[in-house]
Amino acid sequence: MKAVLKIFALIALATLASPTFAEERWQTLPEPAPMPKPAESGYAQVNGIEMFYQVFGSGEPVLLIHGGLGHGDIWSAQVADLSKDHKVIVPDSRGHGRSTRNAEPFGYDLMASDYLALLDYLKVDKTALVGWSDGGIIGIDIAMNHPERLTRLFAQAANVTTDGVDPGVATNKTFGAYIARSGEDYARLSKTPTEYDAFVTQISHMWETQPNWTKEQLGKITVPTAIVAGDHDEAIKREHTEYMASVIPGAKLVILENASHFAMLQDPEGYDKAVRDFIDAK
Template sequence: MRRIMLATIALFSLMATISAARSAERWAELPAFPSMPTPNASGMAPVNDIKMYYAEYGQGDPILFIHGGLGNADVWGNQIKDFARDHLVIVADSRGHGRSTRSEQPFGYDLMTSDYVALLDYLKLDKVTLVGWSDGGIIGIDMAMTHPEKLKQVVAQAANVTTDGVKSDVMNNATFSNYINVAGEQYKKLSPTPTEYDAFVNQISAMWASQPAWTASDLSKITVPVTLAIGDHDEAVKLDHTEMMAKEIPGAKLVILKDASHFAMLQDPEGYDAMIRNAMSGKQ
């Protein structure tokens, strides 16, 4: 009996050690959104049927950073601090996200892409490097197909081009669930409609149910240089789906972000920024 008890204690100790080790892995954590530097300029741009929050930092060749679904521009605080040293950095809150307004018009990636095209026109920017995360990456791919004249290149992290590129158990993941809760709290603080998070989630979820739905033929027509990045522990997007995208988009480069998940820009900002700079310099 004593041996059984000791063996049981040892087993529980081992399980606790494994659990602690897993929780210590950076890919299993959701770091807080970083503080934001003071922008050169910011405002609410009238685009399509909404008012879109934007901010500009630094000067030089322009880079547009587009956040993921439910989030806001503040996720890019670490990247702004790095890239504003030698680039003009533009961030914005997508339709209905953060400080931007939304309308009754159904969400769609083509619509959200047209919002960003209109924002670039409003800011009198001809061509940008576009860095997009998750929904932001999908918007980048959409813009590469529909408005390539606006782009120097696209760096898309954790993007999918069909709905089956998303993992079926993503909503059961603790890190991703934590992100949804954090996004809800930030929505309450930033949104012009702070009590309508659930309505906003329902509205954008209708888009996620059927979009995007692009074919290999659609992807084959892309002429803009594209880098596809995905964390080796991404909770939401399938690796083989990203590999398929890299195969179908002409000349696309694939980068696997080590020890990182869907939230790589927060978990490993130095590695993430190096990935972007390598992509821009053609080193990938």
């Protein structure tokens, strides 16, 4: 995985030098706007780590879970919109952003447990969940194993087996630029800013074998679920997204137009509308 990340970094440098890159919206990687000022922020002691979180607004809660190697600030546009009438909870996953990690092996079940412990810490019994990439996978784990904690699940750019990942992502320019940016953000935000390679090595062990859920497991989900993907997602095969929507009972398939894995940055207004249309539906 480390070798793949180096390839990504080289691709990102070539991307920045290329005047023809990013002609289409789905090829761009906009910088997120600064986060609004939180009503509350801090660190929760959960499962042997310090988990950074921010809380915005008031109303029915919604938990936003970012993707692998990222951090919660990617959700700034969604926070600005949803916090008008929701209590929006935005953490950094273990080892990501400002949250710490320990020697325990990464696993989606462990990360789901972190988020449940954070909800307990914040005294939130039940919430809508919007998850992107790894965040969507964590949301599916919670929906399968702790459905009583979720009102709705909006899972974007997630996969449920490792073969759902498109191998072409290894040479994709936009994804390469994201990897390069993530390394810079890690150095800026993390309490262990020089340990990015060690962090990537540790989490890569999870990505090699997880998730690996069966059709029967997914078929037991009772939480109202939207399975969401950009129509130009670089990392997840379209047929895999469609498979997920077909085996999760009652799942709604949502395809975001002219958008990729990074739809929340490329089309924040359209993304916010898709989220609201689902989590606020009566």
